[in-house]
Amino acid sequence: MRIAAAVLAGAVLAMLTSFGVVRVVTTSEKDPVAKPLYNYGTR
């Protein structure tokens, strides 16, 4: 039972990890917002 639970938890963690990495790589490839040179930030 414990082994099955561990396998399940591992699978969920692996899926979340790969999902997170893909998200980060995807978002870092493009500039998410226009960044005028002298602004404090963008809402």
Add this chain to the structure above:
Amino acid sequence: MRGRHTVVAAGTGLVLGALAIGPGLAPGFVLSYDMVFVPRPAFSRATFGLTGMLPRHVPSDAVVTALSHLAPADLVQKAILLAIFVLACASASTLVPSDRLLPRLAAGVVYAWNPFVAERLLLGQWALLLGYAALPLVVAAAARGDHRWLALALLPAAIGGFAALAVSGLVALIVGRRNGRSLLATAAILLLVALPWLVPSLLRVSVAPADPAGVAAFAARADTPFGTLGSLLLLGGAWNAETVPGGYGGLVTSLVWLLVVAVAVVAYVRGDRIRGLGAAAAAGFALAALGAVAPGVLRGAIGLWPGFALLRDGQQYLAPVAVVVAVGTGRAVDRLPAWTAPALLLPLLLLPGLAWGAGGRLRAAHYPADWSRARAMVAAAPGDVLVLPWEAYRAYPWNGGRRVLDPLPRFLPARVVINDGVRVATARGRAMGLAAEDPRTRELDALVRSGAPLTAALAAHGVRYVAIDSGPPDGRLAGAERLIAGPDLALYRLPRVVAAHEAHPAQWPVYLAWFITFATFIWSVRVPTSNLGSRSLQKES
């Protein structure tokens, strides 16, 4: 056993900090939005809030300047950033009423690695995060009614200054309100540790505008699919879309994170609650949402008293909500068996964008050689410096184009005038401009914006140098001597400078304020060790 757990939590915090800052730990300075550290900073009137903009940087700049006399300033910066994670993880772990390590670590990890920390770190608000990191200690001390320990627990927030102490003060007053006497004692301690920035603020209250436009600029915003209030509940929602970590805010990760937060809140509410912490979190959430939900109320309040401008950037008041989520997470994990330990990684998996310097956005950079030459020249023949372009923030190529508050006022050993009126762009491409705070900036604003020749006019206002640290040369400086014409900075010396007559408040009240605050902390250190950790937190059912 609990002491050993705290040490393990501190070590975990160190690992998390190293993971979060990543490339920022290389030699050089991490410059991101409000985070400005410079090599060999010097004490000046500005350091103590006696000139320039409102003293938001007091006393954090003074502490950094003092520490930078003991170690290189870039090392000081890295130590402070790492200390935030160490303190956050360790302090949150102490609030979990369990003898097991796992739940305590879970609380520490959630408290040190969440959207609030990520967004505020990217925004460069290390001073606020310093207070955030010690907030669980403030909660513990206030709940015990131990005022000496409370003063000591407030030290990081006191170093952070203005915003950090406002958040910690709110929590301390609500959690520590057992009776009138206790409330007065807590308020007195807060007043004593706030004096270094409170006194210069009061001395210069006549020059302190509070632009109500800041309410719209700095109100919380949605960074998840759950709207502004939902985003705040998930500890995100900072005003700046540029500081949302990569990968955060997607539907799947937001749903899982929402589940974690919901379980944590339920676990906290169903367990033995720390007296007043729930109320403090509710108040913090209400303040965080105020600018977004009822901006007219906040604008009206600022119109009545400019001090309410402290509530414009509301999301920072989420810190007590983060404490509740952390403690609740610890309690929920306390019901799980030991083999679930890998679940400690869940916050990292839900917020991977904070890792490795937030995806490379917190890289270390070196100040250009032109800047060092300018500092040497200004030091050799001191005089006031005006910085162009007439804007507050920069995106220097040598800093990877990452946005940062202009560091020249801290870098140069002189009175440096910049336009401290910031601009915030909206999603529709428009810009909201906020009024400048520095009286000297306001005095020169019309002149600099006019397009007229600047050399004689600025010299007549006591400006000896003009530094251009971004963009092309300014054609309005005919007749000025160009001392440096490098790729990263141009420095001009103006002829026939008239001595500036800038009104300064008296310095002795500020020195007295610092002395009183020092004395308060020395008093707090004299806590009998038997008092530390021996008393249990007062609970509410």
